[in-house]
Amino acid sequence: xxxxxxxxxxxxxxxxxxxxxxxxxxxxxxxxxxxxxxxxxxxxxxxxxxxxxxxxxxxxxxxxxxxxxxxxxxxxxxxxxxxxxxxxxxxxxxxxxxxxxxxxxxxxxxxxxxxxxxxxxxxxxxxxxxxxxxxxxxxxxxxxxxxxxxxxxxxxxxxxxxxxxxxxxxxxxxxxxxxxxxxxxxxxxxxxxxxxxxxxxxxxxxxxxxxxxxxxxxxxxxxxxxxxxxxxxxxxxxxxxxxxxxxxxxxxxxxxxxxxxxxxxxxxxxxxxxxxxxxxxxxxxxxxxxxxxxxxxxxxxxxxxxxxxxxxxxxxxxxxxxxxxxxxxxxxxxxxxxxxxxxxxxxxxxxxxxxxxxxxxxxxxxxxxxxxxxxxxxxxxxxxxxxxxxxxxxxxxxxxxxxxxxxxxxxxxxxxxxxxxxxxxxxxxxxxxxxxxxxxxxxxxxxxxxxxxxxxxxxxxxxxxxxxxxxxxxxxxxxxxxxxxxxxxxxxxxxxxxxxxxxxxxxxxxxxxxxxxxxxxxxxxxxxxxxxxxxxxxxxxxxxxxxxxxxxxxxxxxxxxxxxxxxxxxxxxxxxxxxxxxxxxxxxxxxxxxxxxxxxxxxxxxxxxxxxxxxxxxxx
Amino acid sequence: xxxxxxxxxxxxxxxxxxxxxxxxxxxxxxxxxxxxxxxxxxxxxxxxxxxxxxxxxxxxxxxxxxxxxxxxxxxxxxxxxxxxxxxxxxxxxxxxxxxxxxxxxxxxxxxxxxxxxxxxxxxxxxxxxxxxxxxxxxxxxxxxxxxxxxxxxxxxxxxxxxxxxxxxxxxxxxxx
Numbered sequence: 202x203x204x205x206x207x208x209x210x211x212x213x214x215x216x217x218x219x220x221x222x223x224x225x226x227x228x229x230x231x232x233x234x235x236x237x238x239x240x241x242x243x244x245x246x247x248x249x250x251x252x253x254x255x256x257x258x259x260x261x262x263x264x265x266x267x268x269x270x271x272x273x274x275x276x277x278x279x280x281x282x283x284x285x286x287x288x289x290x291x292x293x294x295x296x297x298x299x300x301x302x303x304x305x306x307x308x309x310x311x312x313x314x315x316x317x318x319x320x321x322x323x324x325x326x327x328x329x330x331x332x333x334x335x336x337x338x339x340x341x342x343x344x345x346x347x348x349x350x351x352x353x354x355x356x357x358x359x360x361x362x363x364x365x366x367x368x369x370x371x372x373x374x375x376x377x378x379x380x381x382x383x384x385x386x387x388x389x390x391x392x393x394x395x396x397x398x399x400x401x402x403x404x405x406x407x408x409x410x411x412x413x414x415x416x417x418x419x420x421x422x423x424x425x426x427x428x429x430x431x432x433x434x435x436x437x438x439x440x441x442x443x444x445x446x447x448x449x450x451x452x453x454x455x456x457x458x459x460x461x462x463x464x465x466x467x468x469x470x471x472x473x474x475x476x477x478x479x480x481x482x483x484x485x486x487x488x489x490x491x492x493x494x495x496x497x498x499x500x501x502x503x504x505x506x507x508x509x510x511x512x513x514x515x516x517x518x519x520x521x522x523x524x525x526x527x528x529x530x531x532x533x534x535x536x537x538x539x540x541x542x543x544x545x546x547x548x549x550x551x552x553x554x555x556x557x558x559x560x561x562x563x564x565x566x567x568x569x570x571x572x573x574x575x576x577x578x579x580x581x582x583x584x585x586x587x588x589x590x591x592x593x594x595x596x597x598x599x600x601x602x603x604x605x606x607x608x609x610x611x612x613x614x615x616x617x618x619x620x621x622x623x624x625x626x627x628x629x630x631x632x633x634x635x636x637x638x639x640x641x642x643x644x645x646x647x648x649x650x651x652x653x654x655x656x657x658x659x660x661x662x663x664x665x666x667x668x669x670x671x672x673x674x675x676x677x678x679x680x681x682x683x684x685x686x687x688x689x690x691x692x693x694x695x696x697x698x699x700x701x702x703x704x705x706x707x708x709x710x711x712x713x714x715x716x717x718x719x720x721x722x723x724x725x726x727x728x729x730x731x732x733x734x735x736x737x738x739x740x741x742x743x744x745x746x747x748x749x750x751x752x753x754x755x756x757x758x759x760x761x762x763x764x765x766x767x768x769x770x771x772x773x774x775x776x777x778x779x780x781x782x783x784x785x786x787x788x789x790x791x792x793x794x795x796x797x798x799x800x801x802x803x804x805x806x807x808x809x810x811x812x813x814x815x816x817x818x819x820x821x
Numbered sequence: 822x823x824x825x826x827x828x829x830x831x832x833x834x835x836x837x838x839x840x841x842x843x844x845x846x847x848x849x850x851x852x853x854x855x856x857x858x859x860x861x862x863x864x865x866x867x868x869x870x871x872x873x874x875x876x877x878x879x880x881x882x883x884x885x886x887x888x889x890x891x892x893x894x895x896x897x898x899x900x901x902x903x904x905x906x907x908x909x910x911x912x913x914x915x916x917x918x919x920x921x922x923x924x925x926x927x928x929x930x931x932x933x934x935x936x937x938x939x940x941x942x943x944x945x946x947x948x949x950x951x952x953x954x955x956x957x958x959x960x961x962x963x964x965x966x967x968x969x970x971x972x973x974x975x976x977x978x979x980x981x982x983x984x985x986x987x988x989x990x991x992x993x994x995x996x997x
Contacts, residue, residue, distance in 0.1 A: 350864070580860060582864035617881075618881045620878040622882065678874075681858075681860065746866045804856075812849065
């Protein structure tokens with residue numbers, strides 16, 4: 202329950218007002234939203250008490266339908282009912298190993314995948330945004346107001362394009378994103394805090410369409426990811442598909458139409474789930490032409506036909522251990538996450554590999570959303586007892602640049618702790634050269650063609666010099682969301698080369714802006730009213746942060762600095778309730794500028810305290 | 822903001838010498854990240870967020886450098902004005918090179934024959950040599966003999982790379 206928040210006109214809300222913070226697990230098969238309430242994380246259920254939202258979006262004649270209602274129509278309207286869209290995020294058509302598995306009408310184009318639906322052409326980002334909107338609506342109904350901040354989880358093994366696509370989807374859904382959080386790390390938070398664990402843990406996360414393994418060291422309130430690995434196109438879906446193919450073969454059926462395929466696939470999934478507790482499961486279905494499918498799948502056969510899928514999960518586990526310089530015997534516990542880890546053959550394989558039974562005492566479907574909610578609560582600034590912990594995550598795949606001969610020069614190696622900043626110098630090879638093209642890739646292989654193309658950059662405005670004289674420093678910055686940005690500067694003259702980015706499998710800022718416009722135009726939602734509300738929320742956030750900083754560190758400021766900040770605060774407070782969004786934005790920007798040097802001084806103090814605290818500890 | 826004029830050792834409150842107290846380094850790293858990590862500033866003003874990002878990346882870079890035996894030696898030398906990290910600086914004694922090239926050939930042979938124990942033994946020998954050379958690097962650095970340190974660091978870098986390559990051959994065998 203939310204308490205009423207009373208604030209006088211012109212007065213900013215109290216700094217300690219509780220923020221509405223949510224954690225979202227945007228899954229391949231199902232999605233969830235959770236929050237921390239009275240100190241305890243809870244998954245938010247619908248009116249019927251169902252915690253899951255099937256990650257299914259149907260573009261129906263009358264509008265867009267999400268969740269169970271969409272799932273019900275998956276077989277009758279396969280072309281307009283999008284399932285497992287997570288597999289398409291940040292991908293191009295050529296990435297789909299087997300696009301016949303998808304019943305959609307793909308638009309034949311390079312770059313981002315586009316699907317032709319009854320409601321027009323849609324990108325995976327837009328489809329995911331519909332799922333996120335449904336989760337946002339559920340959270341707002343439950344929390345009694347707009348969401349202040351969300352943590353959205355992504356597979357640890359997602360590359361930059363897949364992460365950026367997820368963040369774009371959240372933006373499109375109107376969610377203020379506090380952080381993208383890796384799914385296994387989210388699970389570790391939920392698990393570690395619940396068990397007050399210390400030691401080295403492996404999180405084995407097999408979801409509907411993605412597989413991650415992360416190795417974490419838990420010490421003194423630190424969650425340090427040592428290594429991560431995985432396969433962003435391996436999950437429970439693939440086990441369903443094996444059962445489906447087996448049933449086709451067993452019943453000697455020809456290739457099926459889209460509707461029949463969806464029907465038989467859902468029967469295959471039911472059989473897979475039944476085999477978790479039984480030795481055999483029936484697969485019974487009647488196809489559109491009246492053909493009856495009636496087969497019985499035994500647990501032994503299921504094991505046999507999925508043996509190599511199980512083996513496929515162990516290769517990334519070995520690679521992660523190797524990167525962390527650990528052996529299976531060094532691991533204190535193995536946590537299973539994701540619905541697909543309910544399969545007995547997975548549990549057996551994991552137990553055998555690590556020589557210990559895996560830990561399963563948290564619900565594998567909910568643990569990621571729970572961890573995300575705990576992190577969101579903390580990042581939003583809601584203080585709870587005993588939450589003094591920090592997590593240090595890594596990037597899953599190396600980042601590099603194309604060099605001569607189609608080879609990759611690695612700039613940030615995989616498993617680097619984020620945030621990370623690395624620079625590399627390049628030079629011109631022609632006299633008077635004023636521009637340079639760079640190709641940014643991600644992956645572990647030596648050849649560019651074997652890695653993922655992220656973006657192409659053109660540096661312009663390099664001052665003309667003789668060949669080899671210019672020294673252009675290209676800097677890769679990976680932020681705490683694991684997202685990359687690149688900048689360039691000519692060292693000798695200090696000229697900042699301008700960068701034109703062409704994402705290989707992403708949407709440009711312009712496209713996102715247009716989609717936002719379109720979504721406002723279609724919905725009754727008033728764009729400017731919403732923009733004003735967002736500006737106010739932002740203003741409140743900055744005011745609260747500044748007041749908090751003043752309360753603890755005002756002694757760092759001299760009279761003039763303090764006066765400047767107070768004046769900027771007063772200006773924001775004055776404009777908070779006006780309808781002039783642009784004036785409010787300008788006032789917020791001015792406040793940000795006024796606090797710049799204050800922020801630097803406070804961080805210096807924080808650093809000094811951190812080290813002083815350590816020395817005191819060392820004496821004891 | 823973290824004072825960018827401070828060197829990595831000063832940042833962690835450690836003496837600027839080759840041998841580091843790893844547990845002290847780990848603790849200082851954790852304490853610093855606790856103070857500057859962007860997660861501590863997620864609800865803060867934009868200026869704080871930007872600073873936190875830069876400071877946290879700087880702490881990560883310093884930690885990575887001091888944690889790694891080769892990078893740490895190169896860094897110490899760079900503080901003394903000696904550039905040991907240059908890619909062009911690859912001069913090695915011929916007997917040393919011949920010996921390592923022989924080992925590389927032996928490793929490739931063992932890999933072709935799927936002889937895992939031999940691969941592991943070879944990697945082990947190279948690691949032992951590397952540990953020995955690291956001791957010499959430390960001695961040279963402690964004695965302020967920068968030229969000798971620089972020569973030994975070149976060998977150390979070569980040996981570590983060789984050990985990694987041999988281990989990668991072994992790993993490729995397991996993955997197949």
